Amino acid sequence: QVQLAESGGGLVQPGGSLRLSCAASGIIVGINAMNWYRQAPGKQRELVARISSSGSTNYADSVKGRFTISRDNAKNTVYLQMNSLKPEDTAVYSCNTIRRGFEYWGQGTLVTVSE
Numbered sequence: 001q002v003q004l005a006e007s008g009g010g011l012v013q014p015g016g017s018l019r020l021s022c023a024a025s026g027i028i029v030g031i032n033a034m035n036w037y038r039q040a041p042g043k044q045r046e047l048v049a050r051i052s053s054s055g056s057t058n059y060a061d062s063v064k065g066r067f068t069i070s071r072d073n074a075k076n077t078v079y080l081q082m083n084s085l086k087p088e089d090t091a092v093y094s095c096n097t098i099r100r101g102f103e104y105w106g107q108g109t110l111v112t113v114s115e
Contacts, residue, residue, distance in 0.1 A: 002026035002104040004095040009109030012085055020080040020109060022095030030073035037079045038091035039086060048093070049080060063089075085113045
């Protein structure tokens, strides 16, 4: 059974940084594409960052140059390093993957960027 568990969210001031973690079980992050999504209040969920099985990365235009997705194969964990945070980055951030045609989500972690 695939399980994804996010952590690392919280309250941060504009310009600050946070690192989110997604600990995976039942799946090997090193050989599966892993995604970070976010959903802000009243808005549609959007793909923030993706790391492929080969290690290539893609980002939403709104976070390019500020966010970095990475993985630690030994810990079977995917990270999202978020720098220069803005109030508009406030959202619930969720880890996601697709395996054998099934889509899996973590419970999400709330990031609030505010004074």
